[in-house]
Amino acid sequence: MSENINSKYQVNEKGYYGQFGGAYIPEMLHPNIEELQQKYLEIIYDENFQKEFQQLLKDYVGRPTPLYFASRLSEKFQTQIYLKREDLCHTGAHKVNNTIGQILLAKRLGKTRIIAETGAGQHGVATATVCALMNLPCVVYMGEVDIQRQAPNVKRMQLLGAEVRPATSGSKTLKDATNEAMRDWIANPTDTHYIIGSVVGPHPFPDMVARFQSVISEEIKQQLNEKTGKENPDFVVACVGGGSNAAGAFYHFLDDEKVQLVAVEAAGHGVHSGKSAATTQLGRIGVLHSSKTLFMQTEDGQVVEPHSISAGLDYPGIGPMHANLFDTKRAHFLSATDDEALKAVQLLAKLEGIIPALESAHAIAVLDRIGAKQNDVVVLNLSGRGDKDLDTYIREII
Ligand SMILES: *Cc1c(COP(=O)(O)O)cnc(C)c1O
Secondary structure, three states: OOOOOOOOOOOOOOOEEOOEEOOOOOHHHHHHHHHHHHHHHHHHOOHHHHHHHHHHHHHHHOOOOOEEEOHHHHHHHOOEEEEEEHHHOOOOEOHHHHHHHHHHHHHHOOOOEEEEEEOOOHHHHHHHHHHHHHOOOEEEEEEHHHHHHOHHHHHHHHHOOOEEEEEOOOOOOHHHHHHHHHHHHHHOOOOEEEOOOOOOOOOOHHHHHHHHHOHHHHHHHHHHHHHHOOOOOOEEEEEOOOOHHHHHHHHHHOOOOOOEEEEEEEEEOOOOOOOOEOHHHHOEEEEEOOEEEEEOEOOOOOEOOOOOOOHHHOOOEOOHHHHHHHHOOOEEEEEEEHHHHHHHHHHHHHHHOOOEOHHHHHHHHOHHHOOOOOOOEEEEEEOEEHHHHHHHHHHHOO
16 A cells, blocks of 8 residues: 555545545534544554554455456456455455554544444444444444344444444435434544545545555456466456445556446436436536535435445445546446346356345446457456345345
8 A cells, every 4th residue: 555646536635536525514523624634644654554454454354355267257258357356355345444444543543432324234334343343432323214224234233332323314314324423523523533434525535445445456456467467457347336446446547547447336227217326327516425526416406315226336426536537537437227236146146156245246237338358357346245135135036
């Protein structure tokens, strides 16, 4: 992990990616955000921080995750496909790379209490996990509707010692949980760190989360070099909710414009069905979660409730880095519907013996349309495993 980056696709000193990003926060949060902005790089590139971070990624998370040549999948799509196995991380997805980084940062900032927001509960579980590891009290805000929809993850968080607090306003889903978490942070500015779960939120969160997740592309480069003699693939494909697994998979390839970056959004029932989460196709610029970015909104700027069969992609916006990658056309944005994702789950299960998370299945679903040729090398970031989605698979597939 290196500190110096000088890329037009990375955040600038002001916290912007092109026209996207920034920190549109209430006055009361200025001290917290300013402290973070001033200290985060110094803290995370400190030698001792890196030592502890790398050690935990190795011994606790199980990194490096394998880069697996999927021969039967490759044969099916007539190209060379490698799967980056984030599904093998402790807790079953990439999210823990970020929560480990942020809890180490919180400790160095002298914080003694952690809060987080969660939609489906995946980020809540990853946060509760590292709070147990570091013996810090943890409060996770979750919409009341989501608490009912995602009961197993609520139980997991409780088993890990976290308190799950219901958000009872508005639609009682993720954005309401986010508002509650913000309110808590404003009320407890000195002792509390707010662990945001994706490359979203006010600067420096998007950049900080991208840096913690960049271990994914750092490993891809090394592993691909060992396997093929070349560091760079022709394509990197990843699903995008807020965009953290994609940011991590793209990170070290951003400036190598020969590497085609493919971001896959959830089209739900179809991009124009009214039940979708295809942000770049439906969204407009505005301020969401304290950051200027693209999100789905009504004429007068109200957030439109997204829909995706996969909880992790069921988010109305994308982080500012991805908004800029879309705007500059550096990344190619595609989408897959609920049905296409379900078919991709079956495909990977039967061809490779790997049951992917629904989110990751969206990336698999576009493999026939990225334009890869026989000898092209495609790295697909398999962001998580399917255990959490078994109920959906039983209902929809089996
Ligand atoms: C949360 C989640 C996602 C979506 O989040 P990003 O920040 O876009 O990566 C994707 N895949 C899995 C398995 C998840 O749990």
